[in-house]
Amino acid sequence: MKPAFRFRAVLAAVVAAAALLASAGLPQIAKAEPPPISSHAVASSVIDVASGRIVFQERGDEQLRIASLTKVMTAIVAIEHGTLTDTVKVGPAAYGKEGSSIYLHLGEEMTLHNMLYGLMLRSGNDAATAIAEHVGGSVEGFVYLMNEKARALGMKNSSFKNPHGLDDEGHYSSANDMAVLTAYALKNKTFQEIVKTKVKSAPNPNEDWDYRWINKNKMLNMYEGADGVKTGYTTLARRTLISSATRGGQQFAVVTLNDGDDWNDHKRLLDYAFKHYPSTSIVKSGERVQSPNLVVARSFDYPLAQGEIGELRKKIVLEDQTTTDFRLGLRGKLELYLKGERIASLPLFEDGSPRYKAQEQAAFQFAKFEQGQRRASFADVFRTLLKAVFTGETKEG
Template sequence: MGQLANLGRLLLMCLVLLPTVGLASEYPPEVTAKSAIVMEVSTGKVLYGKEAAERRYPASTTKIMTLITALEYGKLDDVVTASENAASTEGSSLWLTQGEQLKMLDMFYGIMLISGNDATVAVAEHIAGSVENFAKLMTDKAHALGAVNSNFVNTSGLPNENHYTTAYDLAKITAYGYKNPLFSQIVSTQHKIVPWPGKDHDRDLYNENKMLWLYDGANGVKTGYTDAAGRCLVSAAKRNGTQLVVVVLDSDHMWDDSIKLLDYGFAQLKQVPVISQGDILKTVKINEGKTGDIKLLATNDISVPMADNEHDKYSTVIDAPNKLNAPITSGQKLGTVKVMYNNIEVASSDLIADRSVEKKSFFGLLWGSVWGFLTHVIRNFA
């Protein structure tokens, strides 16, 4: 009897718990962050937001913008010399000494893995002459990306009342960063050895972003903390071709908040095939060819992250001529197809010729002209 009672209680618990599993993906989770957002990278689609447009201090998540700006204005092979100003920068550090030299790329790893404030100053001074000049480049770039509620006055995120951003802006900035393969590589690196001139050992850097170990598919990006900003985290993960960015600002439990939001974001989307490699997307007429037309084939598969009931937000645009002159070579690129989300390009594929077409010989062209003339005459006569 006792065993039956226990079994009954177990079944009842299962019945109570089963609906909860569905609710976790159906309803947005409760998070402790004052501001938060979930964004899908390719479309910029916002899947969740909480005070996402409210200005806040970003702390060291600032360094995402620092890295993007440095990648676009700097040269990876440049040797950067740490000034006295850089070496004496307060806060988290790569332990640079005045006059120490490192390659730009090594500085980048020091900035993103262990949040080296000194390295951000050294890079800024090398590229723009001063932190102030570099910070202006950061702000201008952010505004160009649509992150218009951001203003940067330093490269590290140290507190300043004029240094601010929003959860939405940080997500927008980070989504842009993922267009650069080197950005993706750096922010997803768990461990890096960086030279330490003058020492008998190298710098052994482990990424402070625990999400790289905590979350399946995690591939970025940056932690941050100051008393003014609270605990901040920009995290990212890629699963089944879907890349998400999550921002939590001033969070009591930033790891838990980020995991909940990533889970929620992935539950809202599924990858839907739109184009398959080899699909015929257009037929093009061929002038002066032994064959009258060719077909244009897609060179790669395209799937898109889609939520329910938003098929009408996607469209395809084919950029290819209606007519071409022979000769044509099989596999020759003759156009592109773009997949658009609300008029924003999210994916593309080259379009290639399905076969070769030789140009007609002189006599073939002559006979074609004669035949065309005779056909015209016969039609008019009839």
């Protein structure tokens, strides 16, 4: 059979299968809703970090004061826009800033990296101000970057007026927005390392001893697998807290705003999330879909409550045959829906095609990089992709 006729036959089979997939879903399991749970917080949110799924929330979109949880945004903006080895000089606006402090001296110099530890472990408002002036050119310039990042992340119920979180008219966020921000920040390795650190020492040019900062986040010592992130308090915001924990490769983050029993609430909410929303393998890379020639390009896991797997629906969307992607092997997308909401769109390739081989090779390069087996870089992966696209070859040279 000629290739064109063979593909048309496969295409017809896929179209017919897509109609079945849209209604059939996965094997049905009896529905069992997780038991109700609540907290003492005015607002709360629990998010699965990898997928971004919010598995629990109460008044999650309400605009509230967040106190020093603000510094999660300050840290990630500084990491992304600054240079960690830069020297930050403490100016008059930072020196003696009211509220929590790491007691920086006027004119003192410290690397941005070390100052970020003082910011996140001890919640230094002086550090926040010094960082903002250095990275943004001014506090106002840095606040602009904070709000730009909020917009980029879809944080529709957030407005930042300062880098430290002291009470300021028009400075607010929501539990859900802060959950989204935290999930984003926890994917940054520098941020990860800082917020899980229990004790940090840094050079102190004004004394005979080093700075020694003990993390204020008690969850790091109270909860198995805890690995972040930030405490907060002001007179108007009251107690605010974000915590995160990882167990069995799955990470959740919890946000509570105005919660007088936050440590206990966070332990309960994390327990609830790990018990009732385990990460579930939905599709595996290389899995064949409705045809021996069509394969899924990447794996997809998602946190599902018991019974939700029966509510998943699959849909195949075919690629336009006139595109370059089609000529290189892309045949469409496998879309996954939960309760009517699309949760994933995964590329479908013809097995053995240049694009599929390139995807496999790129994934292999990243795996070796993560395991430290060789110095695979983004350049390596990019060269592999270009080679596959223009020559169809995927072997390393």
